[in-house]
Amino acid sequence: MPLDTNADIVRDVSVLISLGxxxxxxxxxxxxxxxxxxxxxxxxxxxRQMTAVFLRDGxxxxxxxxxxxxxxxxxxxxxxxxxxxxxxxxxxxxxxxIAFWELLPxxxxxxxxxxxxxxxxxxxxxxxxxxxxxxxxxTLEQLGWELLPPGDFGAWDGLLGWxxxxxxxxxxxxxxxxxxxxxxxxxxxxM
Numbered sequence: 001m002p003l004d005t006n007a008d009i010v011r012d013v014s015v016l017i018s019l020g021x022x023x024x025x026x027x028x029x030x031x032x033x034x035x036x037x038x039x040x041x042x043x044x045x046x047x048r049q050m051t052a053v054f055l056r057d058g059x060x061x062x063x064x065x066x067x068x069x070x071x072x073x074x075x076x077x078x079x080x081x082x083x084x085x086x087x088x089x090x091x092x093x094x095x096x097x098i099a100f101w102e103l104l105p106x107x108x109x110x111x112x113x114x115x116x117x118x119x120x121x122x123x124x125x126x127x128x129x130x131x132x133x134x135x136x137x138x139t140l141e142q143l144g145w146e147l148l149p150p151g152d153f154g155a156w157d158g159l160l161g162w163x164x165x166x167x168x169x170x171x172x173x174x175x176x177x178x179x180x181x182x183x184x185x186x187x188x189x190x191m
Contacts, residue, residue, distance in 0.1 A: 013029055055189055
């Protein structure tokens, strides 16, 4: 016999409430589907930490298997083509190119910290902004997802090499603090 789903538990609670059995309904919720507040983790990763994870994962969304692009490479394209490839610092889809959601890698916790996962590199994985938003604080099991193998950095470098090449050709780009931080992180990791 399959285990009750959360919907079945809520159904049973609603029946108990209808019967006026609030104590039993309360006990059922506490025991089988308790309220666990989601902790907001205001974690900020350094460009060096992010670069290490993106390199390890081969610039692949580890949940969907799609290619990702090194964050400063996307921003550099926007720097050169601001009208055609706009960037918005808060990710507003109405003002920034969709590539910043589809292709920008982020770090996600495989097992969400809000659900007891560790904030450590062995629990970090690369995925796109949009995938990260969809996953939120759900576990892979709840979503029916699996962790895919890392990509091959030799086959796809996420335009990291292109970014470094552009900076090496035009070092004045380092006057932009964003590019300077990422360039340093890249040089520490790959060069």
